[in-house]
Structure formats: structure tokens, C-alpha cells
Amino acid sequence: MRNFRKTTEPKGEIKEGKNDIYVIQKHDASHLHFDLRLEMDGVLKSWAIPKEPPVEKGLKRLAVATENHPVDYADFEGVIPEGYYGAGKVEIWDKGTYELEERTEDKIVINIKGKKLNGRYCLIKFKGQDKNWLFFRC
Ligand code: MN
Numbered sequence: 001m002r003n004f005r006k007t008t009e010p011k012g013e014i015k016e017g018k019n020d021i022y023v024i025q026k027h028d029a030s031h032l033h034f035d036l037r038l039e040m041d042g043v044l045k046s047w048a049i050p051k052e053p054p055v056e057k058g059l060k061r062l063a064v065a066t067e068n069h070p071v072d073y074a075d076f077e078g079v080i081p082e083g084y085y086g087a088g089k090v091e092i093w094d095k096g097t098y099e100l101e102e103r104t105e106d107k108i109v110i111n112i113k114g115k116k117l118n119g120r121y122c123l124i125k126f127k128g129q130d131k132n133w134l135f136f137r138c
Helices: 071-075
Strands: 021-028 032-040 043-049 060-069 078-080 088-104 107-113 118-125 132-137
Touching: 021 043, 021 071, 021 107, 032 060, 032 071, 032 088, 043 071, 043 132
Parallel strands: none
Antiparallel strands: 021 032, 021 088, 032 043, 043 060, 060 132, 078 088, 088 107, 107 118, 118 132
């Protein structure tokens, strides 16, 4: 878990917003990964993608659900200090908005309007698994 006394990452509570923020942060932690975040229910629902996000159709990426982040986190870039959760450099890889098309327990369909990702994307939860989803252009 993040320790807000030691990191410059934004803290925050649930925010009444448009629920349309889309962002992917490139996170150079112990393992380089990409954090997909979607503003939903007043927070940023988050998934860690171990490889470069699927820019083209046909690429499918594992997306591991991680803890919700505050909406203000969508603008965060910086360095999380050594010795703390997620230590390493965070930079915005892509950012924009999205429209929700469908959302159930195990399926989310969105239309992303970003610079690198643009179009219709699906997040499908693996059957019988808690945190593992598949993220791809659909
Ligand atoms: Mn991360």
C-alpha cells in the first residue's frame, strides 16, 4: 500500500466527476508495467499490464486488477521513493477520455479516445479468477 507521508502521489477520496477519464501510466518499478486507469464510481479503477498496451487489433494483454486510486492520480507523474510500494518512475503514457458501452461483473466494453489507444476496447475477466482480465481492441 502507498504511504502518503513519504510519496508525492496524490491522495484523495471519492470524487463526483464525469466518470470518463482514461489514462495509462508507464511505471518503471521493479518490473516495468503499464497501469491502465478508468474513472468509474468516483475512483480510478486500475489494472497493471505487464507489456505494452494493445495499440493494434489482434493483440491481447493480461491486465491484473490492482487497488483503486483517487481520481487526482490520473495526472500524476514523478518518482515514488525507494523502499515504498511501487518505487520507481511514473509517467503518463497515454491519456484521454472514454465512453462506457457495457459493464458487468466480468466484462467492460469502452470506447477510448486517447492518442495511442483509440477505438473500442474490451476487458474480460478470466473465469474463476479474481484479478486477471484480458484487455484488447474489440
Ligand atoms: Mn504500477
